[in-house]
Amino acid sequence: xxxxxxxxxxxxxxxxxxxxxxxxxxxxxxxxxxxxxxxxxxxxxxxxxxxxxxxxxxxxxxxxxxxxxxxxxxxxxxxxxxxxxxxxxxxxxxxxxxxxxxxxxxxxxxxxxxxxxxxxxxxxxxxxxxxxxxxxxxxxxxxxxxxxxxxxxxxxxxxxxxxxxxxxxxxxxxx
Ligand code: PRP
Numbered sequence: 359x360x361x362x363x364x365x366x367x368x369x370x371x372x373x374x375x376x377x378x379x380x381x382x383x384x385x386x387x388x389x390x391x392x393x394x395x396x397x398x399x400x401x402x403x404x405x406x407x408x409x410x411x412x413x414x415x416x417x418x419x420x421x422x423x424x425x426x427x428x429x430x431x432x433x434x435x436x437x438x439x440x441x442x443x444x445x446x447x448x449x450x451x452x453x454x455x456x457x458x459x460x461x462x463x464x465x466x467x468x469x470x471x472x473x474x475x476x477x478x479x480x481x482x483x484x485x486x487x488x489x490x491x492x493x494x495x496x497x498x499x500x501x502x503x504x505x506x507x508x509x510x511x512x513x514x515x516x517x518x519x520x521x522x523x524x525x526x527x528x529x530x531x532x533x
Pocket of ligand 1: 400464
């Protein structure tokens with residue numbers, strides 16, 4: 359599996375340290391509040407699972423599935439919810455957990471949808487951020503790492519639906 363990797367960007371230990379620190383910050387910031395972690399399938403599942411265990415609060419976990427119209431580049435952020443949250447987030451503190459923010463269009467759509475449900479607060483936690491590609495301004499409250507314009511895989515991130523289960527994040531060999 360590692361034959362497809364050009365180089366390791368973030369080893370498993372570094373990811374673990376970062377996620378633990380993010381969990382600590384979230385624990386301090388949301389102490390005593392009703393927190394719902396909201397994630398979108400599938401890339402963020404690995405991060406969500408580790409982050410949730412690094413948060414020392416009784417959190418609720420909600421999962422959504424969405425699909426974009428056409429290819430991501432052409433979708434213009436128009437996405438459709440194919441599995442909605444089972445939880446009512448009205449009056450609760452919502453933290454959206456993402457694996458990566460590229461253009462930010464998926465997140466912008468998601469935030470708009472969630473805001474309409476009147477949460478007590480709405481914030482974003484992403485493991486990876488690619489600020490050079492942002493097309494919209496986003497309220498990212500917690501960020502793990504910044505990445506450049508390279509194809510990254512592992513720890514949830516895929517290439518053609520494979521390599522998500524690499525324990526580290528690496529750069530894909532050019533194809
Ligand atoms: C990835 C990632 C974000 C989105 C970010 O999902 O999980 O949801 O792309 O891109 P954007 O900022 O340009 O909108 P992807 O569609 O690759 O699906 P996956 O989570 O199943 O890998």
